[in-house]
Amino acid sequence: MDEKRRVKITDTTMRDGHQSLLATRMRIEHMLPICEKIDQVGFHSLEVWGGATFDSCMRFLNEDPWERLRILRRHLKTPLQMLLRGQNVVGYKHYPDDVLTEFIKKTVYNGLDIFRIFDALNDVRNMQKAIEVVKQEGAHAQATVVYTISPVHNVEYYVKTAKTLEEMGADSICLKDMAGILAPQPAYEIIKEWKSVLKIPVQLHCHYTSGMAAMAYLRAIDAGVDVIDCAISTMALQTSQPAVETMVAALQGTPYDTGLDLKLLTEIAEHFKEVRKHYKEFDVASKSVDANVMIYQIPGGMMSNFISQLSQQNALHRLPEVLEELPRVRKEFGYPPLVTPSSQIVGTQAVLNVLMGRYKLATNEVKQYMRGFYGQPPAPVDEEVRRMIIGDEEPITCRPADLLEPGLPEARKEAAPYMQKEEDVISVALFPQVAPQFLKERLAKKLKVDLELAAQSSEFYPA
Amino acid sequence: MDEKRRVKITDTTMRDGHQSLLATRMRIEHMLPICEKIDQVGFHSLEVWGGATFDSCMRFLNEDPWERLRILRRHLKTPLQMLLRGQNVVGYKHYPDDVLTEFIKKTVYNGLDIFRIFDALNDVRNMQKAIEVVKQEGAHAQATVVYTISPVHNVEYYVKTAKTLEEMGADSICLKDMAGILAPQPAYEIIKEWKSVLKIPVQLHCHYTSGMAAMAYLRAIDAGVDVIDCAISTMALQTSQPAVETMVAALQGTPYDTGLDLKLLTEIAEHFKEVRKHYKEFDVASKSVDANVMIYQIPGGMMSNFISQLSQQNALHRLPEVLEELPRVRKEFGYPPLVTPSSQIVGTQAVLNVLMGRYKLATNEVKQYMRGFYGQPPAPVDEEVRRMIIGDEEPITCRPADLLEPGLPEARKEAAPYMQKEEDVISVALFPQVAPQFLKERLAKKLKVDLELAAQSSEFYPA
Numbered sequence: 066m067d068e069k070r071r072v073k074i075t076d077t078t079m080r081d082g083h084q085s086l087l088a089t090r091m092r093i094e095h096m097l098p099i100c101e102k103i104d105q106v107g108f109h110s111l112e113v114w115g116g117a118t119f120d121s122c123m124r125f126l127n128e129d130p131w132e133r134l135r136i137l138r139r140h141l142k143t144p145l146q147m148l149l150r151g152q153n154v155v156g157y158k159h160y161p162d163d164v165l166t167e168f169i170k171k172t173v174y175n176g177l178d179i180f181r182i183f184d185a186l187n188d189v190r191n192m193q194k195a196i197e198v199v200k201q202e203g204a205h206a207q208a209t210v211v212y213t214i215s216p217v218h219n220v221e222y223y224v225k226t227a228k229t230l231e232e233m234g235a236d237s238i239c240l241k242d243m244a245g246i247l248a249p250q251p252a253y254e255i256i257k258e259w260k261s262v263l264k265i266p267v268q269l270h271c272h273y274t275s276g277m278a279a280m281a282y283l284r285a286i287d288a289g290v291d292v293i294d295c296a297i298s299t300m301a302l303q304t305s306q307p308a309v310e311t312m313v314a315a316l317q318g319t320p321y322d323t324g325l326d327l328k329l330l331t332e333i334a335e336h337f338k339e340v341r342k343h344y345k346e347f348d349v350a351s352k353s354v355d356a357n358v359m360i361y362q363i364p365g366g367m368m369s370n371f372i373s374q375l376s377q378q379n380a381l382h383r384l385p386e387v388l389e390e391l392p393r394v395r396k397e398f399g400y401p402p403l404v405t406p407s408s409q410i411v412g413t414q415a416v417l418n419v420l421m422g423r424y425k426l427a428t429n430e431v432k433q434y435m436r437g438f439y440g441q442p443p444a445p446v447d448e449e450v451r452r453m454i455i456g457d458e459e460p461i462t463c464r465p466a467d468l469l470e471p472g473l474p475e476a477r478k479e480a481a482p483y484m485q486k487e488e489d490v491i492s493v494a495l496f497p498q499v500a501p502q503f504l505k506e507r508l509a510k511k512l513k514v515d516l517e518l519a520a521q522s523s524e525f526y527p528a
Numbered sequence: 529m530d531e532k533r534r535v536k537i538t539d540t541t542m543r544d545g546h547q548s549l550l551a552t553r554m555r556i557e558h559m560l561p562i563c564e565k566i567d568q569v570g571f572h573s574l575e576v577w578g579g580a581t582f583d584s585c586m587r588f589l590n591e592d593p594w595e596r597l598r599i600l601r602r603h604l605k606t607p608l609q610m611l612l613r614g615q616n617v618v619g620y621k622h623y624p625d626d627v628l629t630e631f632i633k634k635t636v637y638n639g640l641d642i643f644r645i646f647d648a649l650n651d652v653r654n655m656q657k658a659i660e661v662v663k664q665e666g667a668h669a670q671a672t673v674v675y676t677i678s679p680v681h682n683v684e685y686y687v688k689t690a691k692t693l694e695e696m697g698a699d700s701i702c703l704k705d706m707a708g709i710l711a712p713q714p715a716y717e718i719i720k721e722w723k724s725v726l727k728i729p730v731q732l733h734c735h736y737t738s739g740m741a742a743m744a745y746l747r748a749i750d751a752g753v754d755v756i757d758c759a760i761s762t763m764a765l766q767t768s769q770p771a772v773e774t775m776v777a778a779l780q781g782t783p784y785d786t787g788l789d790l791k792l793l794t795e796i797a798e799h800f801k802e803v804r805k806h807y808k809e810f811d812v813a814s815k816s817v818d819a820n821v822m823i824y825q826i827p828g829g830m831m832s833n834f835i836s837q838l839s840q841q842n843a844l845h846r847l848p849e850v851l852e853e854l855p856r857v858r859k860e861f862g863y864p865p866l867v868t869p870s871s872q873i874v875g876t877q878a879v880l881n882v883l884m885g886r887y888k889l890a891t892n893e894v895k896q897y898m899r900g901f902y903g904q905p906p907a908p909v910d911e912e913v914r915r916m917i918i919g920d921e922e923p924i925t926c927r928p929a930d931l932l933e934p935g936l937p938e939a940r941k942e943a944a945p946y947m948q949k950e951e952d953v954i955s956v957a958l959f960p961q962v963a964p965q966f967l968k969e970r971l972a973k974k975l976k977v978d979l980e981l982a983a984q985s986s987e988f989y990p991a
């Protein structure tokens with residue numbers, strides 16, 4: 066701790082905070098009243114969009130995700146940040162480049178500043194197009210390396226991947242620990258190395274699930290990290306991020322002092338404390354830390370998936386076998402990080418292997434994974450296992466999106482009857498099962514209002 | 529981090545854990561089934577007795593505290609630890625030396641190993657007798673310095689106080705952060721200095737209230753702390769200690785690796801997860817960290833006391849004035865740490881000063897404080913304020929307990945009708961309002977059993 070160097074904080078309350086704690090259900094009406102205060106804090110940025118919020122807005126909240134972005138932009142001066150799932154955009158599969166490109170253009174147009182771009186396999190090819198377009202549009206491209214634990218995920222791996230992303234043009238780089246398994250020591254080692262070989266700023270994103278996140282931040286700060294991700298205290302901890310207030314207090318009077326005002330933060334915390342009460346039915350995370358995350362190095366959701374899958378087969382007693390099978394499958398699959406969608410792919414295969422015999426059965430997703438359609442895993446897959454799953458089929462070696470037909474023309478046709486703005490086409494291209502229905506209802510509501518207005522007019526001017 | 533040096537862990541689940549989270553209500557039946565597993569972990573010690581548990585056993589649980597100790601001792605091989613409030617023993621006022629002495633003798637006799645001894649004002653004279661007797665009895669005397677924040681509580685203060693306690697014969701020393709306000713940087717500075725000037729082992733006890741505790745531990749570990757206090761994950765965080773599992777995972781593979789088994793700890797966590805459900809009515813702590821603790825540097829309970837005291841006077845709107853008055857009162861009182869009973873003494877005076885005018889009214893406790901009957905505060909009290917409270921009365925300068933008459937003779941008379949063992953006399957000496965009733969009911973229950981047995985006998989052998 067030699068020189069005075071403030072640590073900056075990204076507040077995740079309005080994206081990852083409620084995605085982690087409240088099933089992504091927070092509505093914009095619960096954000097707007099507090100925006101003015103949030104703007105006064107001096108956050109480095111506010112993560113308010115992307116991830117699961119886009120889908121959730123249309124699917125559950127009857128809220129236009131594009132409208133949400135515009136409104137937040139009008140209410141906030143602080144840089145706005147989103148989570149972009151690389152070629153998966155804000156969905157769960159690869160989309161063609163025309164959809165990705167148009168999405169980014171419209172997102173920048175609607176006021177977003179910082180794009181955090183990641184790929185579940187850390188396959189840089191799945192982030193390349195996104196980085197390129199974000200930069201073309203004049204926004205900030207933050208490339209991401211997902212943190213996981215495996216024999217191939219050593220410090221050299223993280224340095225090499227980050228270096229490649231920097232060379233691709235990333236404006237900053239983020240280490241993303243979705244499962245909450247990053248211990249303080251590896252946090253220090255990776256960030257220290259990054260700071261010595263990279264020229265771009267470094268950010269750390271941890272989840273609190275195991276209780277280690279604040280300690281990982283502290284060590285990362287020792288190692289020179291520039292920005293850490295936190296949520297306001299009443300939307301922090303559990304499966305969310307460390308609390309802003311805790312990190313602010315912990316760094317006060319040190320060379321890393323954030324300079325943020327605890328009293329102001331408390332007022333914001335009070336707001337979200339009340340807000341959270343509206344979402345009780347979704348607020349089910351455990352009060353205590355999840356030790357399974359540390360023992361099996363798997364995200365919290367995976368264990369509950371195993372339990373539910375096995376229970377359905379009356380085979381809950383085989384859970385220990387599944388937990389032993391999981392690392393084997395993961396090794397044979399080339400050590401993918403356990404995050405959506407790879408966690409589901411690997412997890413379901415581990416269950417099938419235990420119940421049916423090893424690789425007697427494989428889901429369609431597993432076949433696509435082995436065909437290379439998710440991208441390149443961190444290590445080579447086991448070729449024998451690949452043959453058991455897809456036989457003699459030749460896996461692809463190109464970037465998966467290279468094989469996809471443009472998606473906008475079809476979406477434009479589908480959106481046409483309900484379309485009110487260009488962005489609606491992108492919504493349909495991303496969520497063809499959900500968006501048309503949402504747009505249809507939106508239109509119906511608008512027509513109803515128009516009809517009511519017309520009716521009122523007739524009252525005033527009886528025919 | 530140069531040499532391999534395991535960090536040791538004291539588990540507080542069965543004392544501070546449930547005292548902090550479940551209003552000290554956990555009954556022994558919820559401890560015994562898991563003792564065997566707890567014994568296998570390899571904890572440095574188990575804090576299972578003392579603090580508020582003694583009182584709570586008799587007052588709420590109809591459980592003999594001495595019986596609890598004996599039973600736990602029979603079920604556990606790991607060293608057992610208790611919290612001893614110095615001359616306050618396990619109560620809330622100063623007791624005469626004969627009561628303290630007999631208490632310690634009987635406690636050692638019943639199997640306790642480590643006495644953590646503290647005084648609310650860090651007045652070493654209030655710990656002296658306890659240290660002396662614990663050592664005479666061949667047990668381990670851990671002296672404690674309470675952590676607080678004030679202009680006089682600098683590193684030099686903590687070093688001087690610890691050094692004095694070591695010279696008094698303490699076998700180890702503990703820094704005790706009851707309010708959860710110890711930030712990582714001061715934790716490092718104090719422990720580092722302690723490790724360089726003290727010969728005895730150093731332990732750190734933090735509460736999680738502000739969310740900083742695990743970070744404080746991490747920095748203390750850097751500084752060479754020997755033992756940290758944790759609770760099992762399902763009884764940790766909130767106002768309790770950091771989770772054992774989190775610290776174990778965070779240190780794995782570092783030179784400080786605890787060597788404890790996460791899977792075994794998970795089994796213990798599962799037990800207490802179920803147990804906790806039995807105490808839902810007492811389990812009211814907030815899920816999120818308490819930022820007020822960091823802003824006002826006061827323990828969590830104080831804020832709620834202010835709110836309740838002011839509400840009763842229809843004066844809740846004057847809370848900001850009280851929060852401004854508090855540091856003034858604290859300064860005039862010689863910067864006492866804010867812990868029972870000084871937190872109540874200072875807090876109530878701050879409320880009175882705002883509502884009635886400065887020092888127009890003072891409680892009896894405040895008068896006794898100014899007369900010196902709680903001991904010597906860390907800094908001199910304001911003499912003008914003292915005069916406003918006790919006029920020309922001369923305060924005492926000796927150790928308060930020097931003025932107390934022996935307490936056992938009277939207690940022995942009181943206990944006589946219900947007494948079943950020597951320890952009952954101590955229970956009565958400590959809690960004359962509570963213990964006799966408890967002993968009476970215990971006797972009645974026993975008589976009822978005897979009568980029932982007698983009745984059964986008559987059935988078998990009809991007269």
Ligand SMILES: [Co+2]
Pocket residue numbers: 081243270272
């Ligand atoms: Co996240």
Ligand SMILES: [Co+2]
Pocket residue numbers: 544706733735
């Ligand atoms: Co405590």
